Amino acid sequence: MTARLPSPKFDHGYRRLTLRAGRLWIPVRARSLTVGLVFSMAILLLGILSLGLGTYQLSPAQVLQTFLQGGESLDRTVVLQWRLPRTLAAVFLGVLLGMAGAVFQTVTRNPLASPDILGLSNGAFTGMLLSIVFVSSSWPVMTAGAVTGGLLTALVIWMLAQRGGVQGFRLIVIGIGVAAMLASANTWMLLEVELETAMFASAWGAGTLNGVTAVPLAGAMLSAIPLALLLLALAPRLRQLDLGDDAATSTGARPGTARTLSLLIAVGLVSLATAVIGPVAFIALAAPQIARRVAATPYLSLILSGLLGGFLLLGSDLIAQHILPGAVPVGVVTVTVGGLYLVTTIIQEIRRRA
Amino acid sequence: MRTVLPKPETSIRARHQRLLPGLLILIALLLFSTLLSLAVGSNGLPLNVVFDALRGDGEAEAQYVVGDLRLPRTVTGLVVGAALGVAGALMQAFTRNPLADPGILGVNAGAAFAVACGVAFLGLQGVTSFVWLAFLGAFTVTVAVYLIGSSGRGAADPIRLTLAGVALGAVFSGMTTGLTLSNPDAFDHMRSWNAGSLLGRGYEVLLPMLPFIGLGIVLAFFVAPGLNALALGNDIARSQGANIAVIRIVVILAVTLLAGTSTALAGPISFIGLMVPHVARWIFGLDQRVILGVSILLAPIIVLLADVLGRVLIAPAEIPVGIVTAFIGAPVLILLARRRKASTLS
């Protein structure tokens, strides 16, 4: 399936292969391929580990047995019914967040752009609080409220940012303004409800994998797959966007529609993830940047950002569940670890330039 | 055809002409907001009663309401407003970034974490006991941000400092969330503190904080001409004799003093530091000294008006001032961003 073209008479500057399968010809960087495989292996290993950890411990071999031959019936219940949905959610939703983050940062040409900064997570929280206050605190109602809140926020920001097309800077500024208003509204509502309700809502608001069940997860996965495929089809046009609007237009990439479409899909992916686990910070921000540095690509790779997002979310959940005391929401870990990551990046970059 | 040299830009002249009448209007507005703050509330008092109470005459109840409740509250509003306005103006000039807010140096996150720890581990309860702890937290985080952002050559590069502030801010806010979610008492206190309020800050905390704010404001005016030079770029500033390293350090010190004390006193009050310098620039131009002067007057006006609004909107209950300011500031920000030439927000 893999083929090398007759050796090129010029050097690209890195090792590259062309994957061929029937009519499909795709150039791939050797390093990206390796990095992708490494990320995938890491997810697999971490996943198997996570399925074995808990009050009822299982060795990796036992975990594998439940998949392959069946193993003991109690093992199967623990792994397949209790833990697998959570692990799958962490991986899959982490992938969605990583991909969405890559889109936001490519479209706004800003490495600090992410759904959190744009206020989508605040809006989801507002929606959720409003549904608790006015309807009920059952999971489906809260989830519906959260998704509606996030989508409405995106819509409002979009409309406000429209002035003959959407400019990256204007979008970010308006996002900050809307995020601030929503954050204040949330602070106010948290003050007004009962303490218990407030704590419960805040735990969700930080992003948590507690209570993830198979059905909402399956729903999110089914909806997300076509969106993700569409995004991958848009990837070459997104890469042309990196060259600036003029070069992108004159090579036929139609930057305006590329931006609109990819942003819509990214918002959709984030909303789906938020619907299942609440607004988890920093994965969308950090995964694309780290993936780009590790693979040394001159652009943000959708696939690698996604894979790393899955790995980061899974790892953060393991830390939240098994290393930290109490039932700490995974969002707390991602925020703290994400902040530390930014700090080390800054220090490294300073050392490199000094 | 001969080359003709251009006349000086008329709009700059127009902005200079606005200055004196503008300042007078601002002073009048400030007095108006102060009186409003003393008179309005769930127990609305007519102005003559307010004046009597201030002089020490009149009913005991009015004296209590004005003297013990509203006067400290108003003074806190004036002081916190002035501090935030100046801090915001400094941050925006320093980072040359219209989105800079004094909070990006990590002040709010550090203060919040310290307060949360105080409740969770030391069992502190009252607002006044939080103040010194919050001040300590704010200061510590800013120092850490400065150290991280300055490691290596190039003292206090604004971009690095901003990133370091965002990063450390995230770390501390994550830890604060983790802490409060596992401790209901801490959560309860933090959700009030987070809203930002001018209530209940008595003179025993207000007065000791004043020297810090005073020092911060003095430093700000001292460094203002240097910031004017910096606005043209580092190279031009140096050729005009500005010492960039000194300017940067003074700015960071001033911002820490101002933003740290105001957050310590009143909790996080959003958007004042971000919005007020913008409005000042919009109406009065780019001279940093003018912007500082205008911000010192304009910011307390907005804080007091926001506080009054909070008292009035859902009387007899109150909306904390930190929440109202976001609803005033954010729409202004969005409006500015929607203007046609919004690439620089100036």
Next chain:
Amino acid sequence: MPDTGLDLSSPTNISRMQMKNVTLGYDKAPIISDLSTAIPAGSFTVIIGPNACGKSTLLRGLSRLLSPASGQVILDGKDISTLASKEIAKRLGLLPQSAIAPDGITVADLVARGRFPHQGLLRQWSTVDEKAVQNALDATGLRELAPRRVDELSGGQRQRVWVAMVLAQQTELLLLDEPTTFLDIAHQVELMELFAHLNRDGRTIVAVLHDLNQAARYADHIIAMRDGRILAAGPPGEVVTSARVEEIYGLPNVVIADPITGGPLVVPRGMPIATEEAR
């Protein structure tokens, strides 16, 4: 001479591109009103004029970066607003003034980005693409530099990389917006000679240049603009005369014969400075 890979068997029209009564501008303020002109096929057309005369706007209108408020831009007999963007991109290449080189990209990769209009969803790379990039690198003398990072190159080299990217697009029409800015004189001449060579090979070139003498030397068709209007259009011998140049730029001048080419060479007489009072 390296094979530039163009199919020259297509019939040449008298003009490849035309503008008919076009009004162009930004935000309701038209810079060009009701303008009509034509680009002769196979020509080296240069648009000249003082600052803010509309020459860049004209170029952007030709390249569909800017849509006309009224009027039509015609490419090969069709209104370009009816053509798909990728279709246009296969016939019309633009060297933009402000393009961003992604951080860390190599020369070969950046040049390869010019192949975008020829690539489909399934076929994202092929031998044809490989050949086109190779030809572009050779034409610009960048073969040795192909593996290097663009951000490590000098200004002159970097400009050549952008030219190579447009060449890789393999279009018959090349639009160039001030391609020689920030280059030293040797690199400027080098680049202009490359464009002249491409033109001799069959490509139609439309360039905006601010150097009047470069325009006179390399163009065979000059469009002179001022205040959004075309003052003159024709061969350099007709357009670049002392009277015309003074009319366009307001610059007193003398035109002599270029000792190398024999064409017109403009020599300024100088401009006195006056303040408003002295007027």
